[in-house]
Amino acid sequence: MTRYLDDFTVGxxxxxxxxxxxxxxxxxxxxxxxxxxxxxxxxxxxxxxxxGLIASGHQTIAWCFGQIVRLGIFAGEATICGADMxxxxxxxxxxxxxxxxxxxxxxxxxxxxxxxxRGYLKIRFSVDGPDGTVASFCTNTVMRTRDDVAADxxxxx
Amino acid sequence: MKGEYFEDFPVGRxxxxxxxxxxxTEMLAYARRYDxxxxxxxxxxxxxxxxxGLIASGFHTVAIxxxxxxxxGVLATAGKGGPGMDDIRxxxxxxxxxxxxxxxxxxxxxxxxxxxxxxxxxxxxxTVTDAGTVLTLSVTVILGLREPG
Numbered sequence: 001m002t003r004y005l006d007d008f009t010v011g012x013x014x015x016x017x018x019x020x021x022x023x024x025x026x027x028x029x030x031x032x033x034x035x036x037x038x039x040x041x042x043x044x045x046x047x048x049x050x051x052g053l054i055a056s057g058h059q060t061i062a063w064c065f066g067q068i069v070r071l072g073i074f075a076g077e078a079t080i081c082g083a084d085m086x087x088x089x090x091x092x093x094x095x096x097x098x099x100x101x102x103x104x105x106x107x108x109x110x111x112x113x114x115x116x117x118r119g120y121l122k123i124r125f126s127v128d129g130p131d132g133t134v135a136s137f138c139t140n141t142v143m144r145t146r147d148d149v150a151a152d153x154x155x156x157x
Numbered sequence: 158m159k160g161e162y163f164e165d166f167p168v169g170r171x172x173x174x175x176x177x178x179x180x181x182t183e184m185l186a187y188a189r190r191y192d193x194x195x196x197x198x199x200x201x202x203x204x205x206x207x208x209x210g211l212i213a214s215g216f217h218t219v220a221i222x223x224x225x226x227x228x229x230g231v232l233a234t235a236g237k238g239g240p241g242m243d244d245i246r247x248x249x250x251x252x253x254x255x256x257x258x259x260x261x262x263x264x265x266x267x268x269x270x271x272x273x274x275x276x277x278x279x280x281x282x283x284t285v286t287d288a289g290t291v292l293t294l295s296v297t298v299i300l301g302l303r304e305p306g
Contacts, residue, residue, distance in 0.1 A: 036227060089240060
């Protein structure tokens with residue numbers, strides 16, 4: 001079922017399926033998008049600032065987002081577009097096979113001033129490592145239709 | 158390439174990157190793993206969405222832009238990772254076959270107070286296609302100093 005903007009409330013939380021990033025996945029991603037030795041070369045990484053292989057921060061936030069998407073909360077026709085992303089922070093290294101829990105929390109729900117049929121939904125995504133430490137987070141804003149009436153009105157324009 | 162250190166990133170320095178042709182196979186492979194929404198993974202379903210066809214995941218274009226910057230090699234000698242990114246704006250959709258061109262400009266550079274052997278460099282990245290600017294963001298990286306202290 002489609003969740004419209006009005007179906008989200010500040011403070012709503014989501015927890016996606018826990019998982020890991022394997023050494024092979026970390027290297028595969030980094031060879032394309034973040035080729036630095038501490039992401040691509042387990043041996044060379046030992047003498048880097050991180051003392052071993054760590055996942056690209058881009059991979060950790062994208063993995064988290066993907067796991068939340070798989071919950072289905074963004075499914076349906078209500079998403080208009082991603083608007084922006086702020087405050088991406090990589091706080092602690094994510095190492096191969098480290099248990100990770102993807103989370104999301106609604107931090108703002110705001111109706112558009114100029115387009116009353118839609119509004120902005122701001123969600124803080126975070127990757128929690130073992131012991132609940134936050135490994136990385138990002139705050140995204142997406143534009144969504146406000147409710148099903150607004151969505152129909154939008155279709156008729 | 159000669160090794161680059163914190164001192165080699167004065168404010169205003171512009172760093173050009175290699176163009177990145179984005180093929181549909183790469184878009185689909187990325188999105189199936191990291192952003193499985195219909196307009197990113199299903200060319201047919203994407204036609205029925207507001208985008209009228211397949212578009213790249215925003216996380217994907219951010220990773221590409223950052224990757225283009227990393228591939229210049231300027232971080233290879235003294236790079237020590239970074240705390241994150243700010244102010245990411247997706248301005249226009251990126252579609253299959255688009256060629257992404259990214260430029261990095263140094264906005265700020267300061268030596269770390271707690272660890273004076275390194276500094277923080279913040280760069281503004283702008284990515285354009287034939288449609289104009291599709292993405293802007295700022296990223297902060299940590300670089301070792303050539304001559305600490």
